[in-house]
Amino acid sequence: MNYQAMLAAILLIPLLGALLNGFLLRSAPRVVTVSVATLAIFIPFIFSCLLFFGPVNAGEVVRTDLFNWISVPFQGGHLDIPFALTVDRLSAILLLIITGVGSLIHLYAGEYMSHEEGVYRFFAYLNLFVFSMLSLVLGANMVVTFLGWEGVGVCSYLLIGYWYSDEANARAGMKAFIANRVGDLGFLLAMFMSVKLFGTVDYSKIAAALTNELAANNAPMITAIGLCLLLGVTGKSAQLPLYIWLPDAMAGPTPVSALIHAATMVTSGIYLMTRMSFLLVHSHTAMTTIAVIGACTALFAATIGLVQNDIKKVLAYSTVSQLGFMVLGCGVGAFQFGVAHLMTHAFFKALLFLGAGSVIHAMHHEQDIRKMGGLIKKMPITGWTFVIGTLAIIGFPGLSGFFSKDEILYNAWTGPFGHPLLWALGAGAAACTSFYMVRLTYLVFFGESRVEHAHGHHGHGHDHHHHHEIHENPLAMTLPLMILALLSIVGGYVSMPHAIMHTLGVHANENIITEWLSPVLASAKEVMSAGHGEEGHGSASLEWGLMGASTLVMLIMSGFALSLYKVGPKGGDSIANAVGGLYRLILDKWRIDELYQGVIIEPLKKVGDAFFKFGDRALIEGIINEGPRGIYLVTSVLSDVQSGLVRNYLKVVFIAMVALCAWILI
């Protein structure tokens, strides 16, 4: 099997799985559905590994044109957009994450959804999602990527609203879809402008066409493309100001949250920025805006995470915050560390979400951390893997999050577009991360168990469920946890800081991820070093200092959280009472949703109402209803002539006859 065919198979097998589960195997037994779905992701994973360690490792770019998709006359010539797939070193990383973490999550979901009826729908959507995500990262041009970009949005909508009989879930799905649409507009505009400027949407052709002269002559256009791409990124990757959909997206089943809203879909913005890095770096404005938005999102979402009580909501805001880190990394010019953090985040956040799902599954859909506690004794595997995930995300030295986050923070200070202020925002976000993650882990898994207490005033009708002893979940759920925990520990070594590398005596100029992505980022690097000299490299002492500072902050905040919540969830009340108003403001998520409701949605509704009243009701319905009514009024006079009475007709005949006779005679 050659590599081109393998590439096509990677894309098409998940689609096949979705079609099988969605149409042919609707009434198949659960085990068939789950096996088909999981295999449809696992086989592409094997192919991805073959590609990754084969041609991609050797530095080749595998490309296959499936068919000529769009062909239109354009500026005298022809604009041909083939349905082309390509895998280079960047998409290969994404490929491994999507199919690898994807198979683990499919395996897990088979068990997690074991109490549900009609899971074929769930797995068909999930496979369709993977297909869309793969076409997003494998697309050789912006249009194929856009197909995937829209596809993941649709699948996200379908899966968030999977339990659609509850209206809140359906609304959350719509919210996600609409917020994403706003971002998609940005992507579309960026695509149109690329066609205008370069006459092509193929990434490699754009890269070849974008010379320094062209960039200098079309600076406003380049900036506009960059900012439009950023709008797309804020939608898909849940950045300010469009992040609002992601926390609500937690209404979907937890494996969905792990796969779509932590590991893959939400990171597509980072992928896109890295893919277009050669263009973005030409615009100082765009890069700075990206960095500022990333840093602000990281801190902003982290503050909301501090006070949430729903286990999945904490993780959701944490995801927004970590995505902010990745965007910050891209914005300061350290695209490779954005990707590295994307990868480590995919590991530890998928782990945390699956761990949360394991807890929720064992607790029969209880998500309030105030009603948990002490679970580590009952669920040791879930508990300890969750602890590993927590240590990884807060950046405990030696675990994956430490390396990737530290490299981003270091570059936020010293990178080509970096600034100490950006570092400060990021460090603040990291401090908040340590606090809320330790709070979450401690309240769920340690301390006194508050589970029994919860029964008393939690009087659901189906309480007999709660009396079952809480116990560890089967291997299908814990195996993915263990694998992800292992990856969360070792995944970070690809982005080891220089200072540590030199201390350890590793003789390499760059760490693994930088080396690996250097072909993808070569032109971006060239532009950045031309514009900024060699200031991209700070000193080793600064690197050690920043590393030490963030470790210290992490330890202090973790210790602070531990000391506060040692006594249980009420431990934070004294601080909450001291800053009452602020606490309630953060608990209400800074009331951003209410702000959007008042400033955007309500006025839009009013405009819509006005259009409805004057456009729809008065104009369109006026023409459609009043026109025929006028015709009716005229014709009803005429139709009265046709009385239906024979004698009247006869009178007419008589009069006509007399008139005829008179006319003939006279």
Next chain:
Amino acid sequence: MLTLPELGLYFSFLLFLVGLAGVMFRKNILFMMLSVEILLNAANLAFVCASKLTGTMDGQVVMFFVMAVAACEAAIGLALIIALYRTKASIEADDLKALRG
């Protein structure tokens, strides 16, 4: 002094008016039928008189056709009236205005 055929023509005109008035102002379909018969006979009388006046046989031949048609018309018309009465329980012409516009 009018000859007999001429007198017959005038009479047929009067007879036609009587029939026409009957069709136009009667509301009972049965009487309207009878009036139609009067109209046909007025026409017959006119044909015969005209035949006598012109000295040809054409008018008299047509008269036989008209009589045959009138017989058919009476049979079909009466059958329709009976069918109508069975469904509508009425033979008033004014009750039958389903074709009103």
